[in-house]
Amino acid sequence: MKVNTTARHCELDPEVRLFTQQRLERLLRYFRDPRDLIEAHVVVAAEKYRHSAEITLKLRRGEVVGREQADDPRAAIELAAERIEHQIRRLKEKRLERQRGGRVREVGPAPASEPAEDDTFDTVFDDSPEAAANGGPGGTTMED
DSSP, X not given: OEEEEEEEXXXXXXXXXXXXXXXXXXXXXXXXSGGGEEEEEEEEXXXXXXEXXXXXXXXXXXXXXXXXXXXXXXXXXXHHHHHHHHHHHHHHHHHHHHHHTSOOOOOOOXXXXXXXXXXXXXXXXXXXXXXXXXXOTTOOOOOO
């Protein structure tokens, strides 16, 4: 993936440029084919005490844009990348939902592997008259 970085009214350290490259490469995990993500353009601008970052990803089918502001350029890039990541996840979920034919995978409660506590309690401490007559738990009587 080709990453273009532009700095307006400020200078970007090589560390920030490397961070940008690595952060945008993490977005490749959302694509089956890395060629779907064609190009990324990052613009970092400084205005007084704040930095704003705008990330534009050119995809095979359109563009995704994220803009954020923060006190330092690295934080602004991270926030914009998070926003882009959220958009890509949403697009992927839409695509997968269309492929499934509208079926949504539902997550329900896990099936119980052990009997319910009430059943266990009744089995261990059976105070029924039949159990008492058979000498079961709770069936001991003190007649002497």
